[in-house]
Amino acid sequence: MQIRFLLFYVSLCVQGAELRLWPEYLRAGPDGDVVAADRVTAADSAPKTVRVARAGYASLQVAVGLRSPGEYTFRVHSPLQADVFREWYHRLEKDQVWYPDALVPVKLPHTARLPDPDNRIGNQRVQAYWVDIWVPAGTQPGEYPLTFALESAEGNAEAAVKVRVLPSVIPDQDAVVIDHNSYGSSWIGDIYPGEHARNGTDFYRSDAFFRLIHAYHRIFYEHRGVFHQLGYGHAGKVGPEFAPALAGTGRNKHIASWDLYDRHYGPLFDGSAFRGSRRGERPIPFAYLPINPEWPASYLWWGEPGYEAEFGNVVSEMERHFREKGWTHTRLELFFNHKKRYMGFPWDGDEVRFLKDDRYFKEYGGMFGNAVPKDSPVRFVFRADTSWTMEQQSKELAGIVNMWICSDGILSWYPGVAREMKRRGDIVWFYSGPPPVTQAAAKVTEFPLQAWLWGIDGYVHWLTVSAGADPWFRFDGGGTALVYSGERFGIEGPIPSIRLKVQRNAVQDLALLDSFQTRRPVAELRAEAARRFNGSKPEDWWNPRPAIADRPPIEWTNEEMDAASAGTRKMLRGTRPDAWENVHAFVMQLAEELQ
Amino acid sequence: MKYALLLALAAALAAEDRFTRELEETARVASVMVDGDVCRRIVTARAMDYLLRTDPKDRFLAGDNYDVNAEAFHSVKKTLIRLSRLVPFPADANLWMPVPGHPDKVRIVIRNANELSQFWPWGALYQDMIPEMKTVLETGRRLTVTRKPGWVSALAPVRDSLGDIVALVEVASQRSLNPRENVK
Numbered sequence: 118m119q120i121r122f123l124l125f126y127v128s129l130c131v132q133g134a135e136l137r138l139w140p141e142y143l144r145a146g147p148d149g150d151v152v153a154a155d156r157v158t159a160a161d162s163a164p165k166t167v168r169v170a171r172a173g174y175a176s177l178q179v180a181v182g183l184r185s186p187g188e189y190t191f192r193v194h195s196p197l198q199a200d201v202f203r204e205w206y207h208r209l210e211k212d213q214v215w216y217p218d219a220l221v222p223v224k225l226p227h228t229a230r231l232p233d234p235d236n237r238i239g240n241q242r243v244q245a246y247w248v249d250i251w252v253p254a255g256t257q258p259g260e261y262p263l264t265f266a267l268e269s270a271e272g273n274a275e276a277a278v279k280v281r282v283l284p285s286v287i288p289d290q291d292a293v294v295i296d297h298n299s300y301g302s303s304w305i306g307d308i309y310p311g312e313h314a315r316n317g318t319d320f321y322r323s324d325a326f327f328r329l330i331h332a333y334h335r336i337f338y339e340h341r342g343v344f345h346q347l348g349y350g351h352a353g354k355v356g357p358e359f360a361p362a363l364a365g366t367g368r369n370k371h372i373a374s375w376d377l378y379d380r381h382y383g384p385l386f387d388g389s390a391f392r393g394s395r396r397g398e399r400p401i402p403f404a405y406l407p408i409n410p411e412w413p414a415s416y417l418w419w420g421e422p423g424y425e426a427e428f429g430n431v432v433s434e435m436e437r438h439f440r441e442k443g444w445t446h447t448r449l450e451l452f453f454n455h456k457k458r459y460m461g462f463p464w465d466g467d468e469v470r471f472l473k474d475d476r477y478f479k480e481y482g483g484m485f486g487n488a489v490p491k492d493s494p495v496r497f498v499f500r501a502d503t504s505w506t507m508e509q510q511s512k513e514l515a516g517i518v519n520m521w522i523c524s525d526g527i528l529s530w531y532p533g534v535a536r537e538m539k540r541r542g543d544i545v546w547f548y549s550g551p552p553p554v555t556q557a558a559a560k561v562t563e564f565p566l567q568a569w570l571w572g573i574d575g576y577v578h579w580l581t582v583s584a585g586a587d588p589w590f591r592f593d594g595g596g597t598a599l600v601y602s603g604e605r606f607g608i609e610g611p612i613p614s615i616r617l618k619v620q621r622n623a624v625q626d627l628a629l630l631d632s633f634q635t636r637r638p639v640a641e642l643r644a645e646a647a648r649r650f651n652g653s654k655p656e657d658w659w660n661p662r663p664a665i666a667d668r669p670p671i672e673w674t675n676e677e678m679d680a681a682s683a684g685t686r687k688m689l690r691g692t693r694p695d696a697w698e699n700v701h702a703f704v705m706q707l708a709e710e711l712q
Numbered sequence: 713m714k715y716a717l718l719l720a721l722a723a724a725l726a727a728e729d730r731f732t733r734e735l736e737e738t739a740r741v742a743s744v745m746v747d748g749d750v751c752r753r754i755v756t757a758r759a760m761d762y763l764l765r766t767d768p769k770d771r772f773l774a775g776d777n778y779d780v781n782a783e784a785f786h787s788v789k790k791t792l793i794r795l796s797r798l799v800p801f802p803a804d805a806n807l808w809m810p811v812p813g814h815p816d817k818v819r820i821v822i823r824n825a826n827e828l829s830q831f832w833p834w835g836a837l838y839q840d841m842i843p844e845m846k847t848v849l850e851t852g853r854r855l856t857v858t859r860k861p862g863w864v865s866a867l868a869p870v871r872d873s874l875g876d877i878v879a880l881v882e883v884a885s886q887r888s889l890n891p892r893e894n895v896k
Contacts, residue, residue, distance in 0.1 A: 301895035321892065349895060354827040356895040411825045417793045419786060458778040458837060460823045463785035471779055671777070675770040 133184030133271040138278060139245070141176040141619055142558040142694045146215050147206045147236070149182055149243035153214075154557050155694040167263075167278055168705040170285040172254040173625045176618055178204070179265050179276065180245045183231045189269035192226045193248065197261050197280060200249040201225060204615065205601075206236055207554065207592035216554040218614045219588070219601040220247050237590070247615060250280055251395060258284040285708040291624055292631035293568040294402065294575030295342040296546065297599060299582045301356055302346065305329050308584075308602040312609050321358070325609070327380050330358075331390040332610035333582065334401060336600055339394055340613065340621040341628075343403055345577075347454055352461030353411025360407035361438075363431065370413065370427040372434045386444035400446035406497075408432070408451055410462045410477075425484050432488035436495050445494040448544075450520060451485055452500040453477075468504045468524070470671060475506075475513050482517035498544065505670035508534055520544040522577055525567070526682035529660040535573055545573040551581060551616060553594030561616045562623035562650075562697040563689055569627050570643050570655050582611075623697050626704045633707055649699040653688055660684045731801070732856060732864050735883045738798045739854055739866035742805060742881040745791055748872030751807060751879045753784040754821055763811065763819070763837060774837050789822050795883065796824060803885035804828040807870075809878065810849055816841050821879070827894035828884045830857060830865040834894065848880045862887045 139145060144152045169175035181191055193199045202220035209216060215238060223229075223246070232241035250263065260281050267274040306313040306320055309329060316323040330346070337344040348359020358381040364373035384390035388398035410416055413431035418424035439445065453466020464474040482499060489497060499517060503510050504524035511521070511534045521538055525547040528535060538545045547568065552560035564576045584598035585591070589605065599620075600611040630642055640655075647653045663681035665673050755763075755778075762777035770776075792805040806829050807822040819838035823829065831842050844855045848867045857865045863886050870879035 301892055303890070303892040303895065347896075350827050351896075352823045352827045352894075353825045354895055356892050359895075415793070416825070417790055419790075456775075457780055458775040459835065460820050461827075463780045463782040463789075470776060473782075674767075675772060675776070676767075 133182075134189065134267050134269040134274045135182040136265055136267050136274040136276040137180040137182065137243075138265075138276050139178040139180060140695075140698065141178060141247075141615075141622065142698055143178070144204075144217050144558055144615060145178070145180055145243060145245055146217070147232075147238045147241040147243055149180065152216055154216075154555050157557075157693055165278060166260070166281050167250070168281045168283060168709075169250065169252050170283050170287050170625075170629050170705075170708055171252050171256050171258070172289070173252055173287040173629075174618075174622060175250040175252065175280060176622055177248050177278070178245050179248055180243045181231070181267055182243045183269055183271055184242075185271070186231060187270050188228060188230050189267055190226050190228045191246065192266040192268075193263070194266065195250065195261060195263040195280070197256070197263065197282075198251040198253075199225075199263070200251065201227065202247040202249075202613070203227075203229070203233075204245040204247055205589065206238060206241075207588060207595075208590045209555070209594060210591040211594070212555075216592075217245055218554045218595055218616065220613050220615065220618070221603070221606045222608070222612065247618060249618065252280075252282050253395075254286050256282050258282050283705065283708045284712045285629060287625050287629045288632050289396070290628065291341055292627045293565045293573075293624065294546065295565060295620065295624055296345055296403070296575060296577040297337045297342050297581035298345045298347070298577050298579050299333075300347050300580070301350075302326075302330065302348075302358065304582065309604050309609065311604055322377065327358075327384075329610060330381060331384055333600070334385055334390055335394060336611045336613060336617075337581075338391055338396060338399075338401075340617050341396075341624045342617075342621070343401065344581075345403065345405060347405050347452075348407050349409045349412065349454070350461075351455045351459035353409050353416065353455070355407050355409070355412050359405075360412060361431075361435070363413055366415070366427070367418070367423045368426045368430070370430050372431060372438075375438065382444075383442070386439075386442070386447050388446075400444070402446075403448050403450060405450050405452055406435075409453060409455060409466070416462070425487070428484050429488040432485060436489050436493055436497075439495045440493065445496060448496045448498045448520070450498055450500040451481065452502075453481075454502075467502050469501075469510060470505045472506055472509055472513075472670075475510060478514050478517055482514075502548065505673060507531065508666065509670075511538055515541065518543075521546070523547045525549055525576070526660075526678060528571075529658070529682055529685055530662045530666055532571075532659050535571055539572060539574075544575075546575040546577055547571075547573065548577040548579055550596055551578050551599050553596045554592075554616070555594055557692050557694040557696075558615070558619055559694050559696040559698070560692055561620045562700075563692060565620065565624050565627055566646065566650060566697075566700070567658055569631065570647060570658050619697070622701070626697075626701050629708060630700075630704045633711060636711055637707070645703055646700050649703045650696045651688070651692060657688055658685060731885070731887065732858075732866075734799045734801070735803060735864050735866040735885060736854070736856055738795055738803070738805065739868035739881060739883045741798060742792075742795050742883060743854070743868040743870065745795060746788060746807070746870045746879070746881055747791070748870045748876070748878040750784050750787050751809060751821070751870060752872065754780050754788060754807075755809075756781060760812070764814065764817075778837060785822065789824070792822060792824060792881070795881070796826075799883070799885065801885060802826045802828070802889055803883060806832070806882045806884065808845060808880050808882060810841075811838050814838075815846075818842060818845055826885075826889075828886060829882060830860055830863045830884055831882065845880055849877050852877055 204217035205219035206215040264277040349355045358377040361372040362374040388400045414427035498520040500520035501518040502522040580597040581599045585593040603612040759779045795805040804824040811817040865884040869877045
């Protein structure tokens with residue numbers, strides 16, 4: 118096994134100051150010990166060289182240790198670009214233990230104290246830093262030094278590692294899309310109270326508000342991901358910045374103002390929101406439309422000519438607006454999120470359980486087709502999130518729905534369904550949620566690998582911006598967050614997490630690995646990636662079709678469904694923190710062999 | 713100056729009164745317009761059977777089996793939307809019904825586009841009976857509730873063809889609306 122980064126102690130300290138290098142997959146607590154979730158990995162025999170393909174990142178962690186409280190200065194020297202982040206130790210409300218996750222950007226040289234007065238850990242002995250080395254596509258291949266220096270009253274220390282830049286270039290396009298979902302925008306005011314107060318009652322119409330929205334897109338984009346914000350509620354209430362303002366009724370219904378919508382989406386659809394980013398300006402690949410049973414047509418007219426008149430007028434205007442603006446790169450999703458259990462409408466748009474509800478998809482598909490010119494360059498898609506009735510919907514709605522977000526447990530029974538959806542050109546993702554910090558560091562890499570092994574297009578973390586009321590000292594574990602508000606640290610925007618970084622590095626590896634299929638059979642690449650990850654075979658990532666699949670879905674119980682997916686869950690229960698490191702080593706090995 | 717302030721105060725109070733009166737008047741009309749027999753047909757018998765069931769191994773049991781008869785739902789929802797349009801400001805008319813055999817429980821059955829209710833804890837299939845709703849259901853009296861600051865809910869009974877009170881309508885609004893609340 119080849120390990121990417123140094124794990125050996127390199128300290129020239131003569132008194133008490135020390136620097137310790139850690140690979141990205143071993144997180145250390147404020148006491149300097151590896152956190153419980155990552156402890157199973159042997160912590161020695163690491164190489165002294167980091168390999169990285171161009172147009173990509175290499176990451177490692179550096180821990181500063183002082184024997185007694187005091188100030189220190191931390192420096193990083195390299196001809197390559199280094200981004201350095203202070204790791205925040207979150208106190209878990211449940212277990213009262215500390216886990217690092219949020220990453221606070223620091224400027225170099227960085228002077229700080231141990232214990233960190235802000236993190237408020239009385240016996241803190243160690244402060245870890247996350248280091249991203251960015252290697253642009255034009256970098257000359259070869260070996261580059263990377264050194265770390267620590268100065269303190271206890272003495273000085275230094276550590277070094279070599280970065281070997283390979284000739285291979287990581288493709289721009291990812292092999293799998295990682296989507297980060299969220300709901301509405303009221304949470305932005307909640308987690309940026311300072312910015313909210315500065316802008317007063319106009320906050321939600323202010324430039325600061327739209328800058329924050331764009332900052333969320335930007336952070337996920339820079340981490341090779343996608344960000345979604347759903348803009349309407351289960352009974353059809355639409356947030357003002359998620360839809361153009363409407364006026365009129367019946368045949369006179371029309372769009373009255375694009376103001377807030379265009380301020381929100383314009384920079385995302387033309388890519389200018391990403392100006393100055395390392396990945397360059399690029400339109401977002403996906404966005405929800407605000408369409409739901411109550412918008413743009415009033416539900417009052419459902420089943421009457423006025424419903425299609427209102428729907429058609431507004432959808433036609435939207436298509437024309439997008440076309441005239443040249444917003445023709447983003448896939449705009451007609452998507453119904455409502456469930457009848459929330460009492461807004463009499464059918465399930467999300468996760469249809471009752472087959473009778475499919476008829477509404479057909480009706481909307483028809484109305485949408487009537488409203489949009491056949492040769493429109495605007496890229497509309499009809500998206501459905503599906504679980505119980507996936508097998509039936511995939512046939513019944515073929516040719517109507519062309520973007521499927523599937524329950525991973527249920528899709529795991531149906532490799533044929535996934536194949537058939539892909540054969541006809543549909544987009545196929547599965548959904549899940551971020552693993553909490555208390556799971557092994559590599560847990561977050563299971564999802565991109567699973568999507569790639571399955572031969573589908575991506576996956577969705579269902580909620581990624583909700584870190585709880587007090588993520589700093591009463592942390593819920595981060596099961597619904599992969600970024601945090603930076604306001605506590607004077608940053609008006611989100612800051613990343615260790616899990617987001619680990620995920621990004623896995624996705625960039627997959628992009629490179631996938632590009633090798635021009636020279637190696639993809640089945641061979643998949644088999645080796647699965648073997649390296651956890652000793653599995655690609656077929657182990659599917660479950661056998663269960664007996665309940667032959668019964669009507671309304672008879673299935675959650676217990677039965679859980680049991681039917683137990684095989685893959687069991688296989689992934691023991692994912693080791695270094696599981697992805699083994700896949701990375703394989704990718705780097707291939708990159709060196711095939712260059 | 714003093715008179716100007718008094719006049720402004722009087723105008724504000726009058727406006728507040730109008731706000732409440734508009735909702736109360738709509739609730740009064742709702743009692744006439746909403747068909748109690750159709751309301752009874754909205755939630756399917758199967759869904760009602762699951763409504764109060766719990767299973768420690770399946771916490772979504774009731775929700776996953778919640779279902780309605782579309783035609784009855786459409787019919788009553790459209791009436792409720794029309795009622796809400798009697799009010800010259802954003803308001804919702806919501807349908808609430810008792811849980812048969814459980815007089816201490818009540819459930820919301822239809823919500824509307826402004827996602828306004830003074831009583832519904834987001835996501836609940838049923839909840840503890842609201843005392844004012846109990847009064848409406850038992851006595852047939854209309855009531856106005858201003859329990860939460862800024863909120864007004866006018867409650868009115870809904871009868872079926874036998875004259876029994878089978879449901880109630882909550883005509884609800886907030887004096888200061890949050891356009892982003894419940895967009896989730």
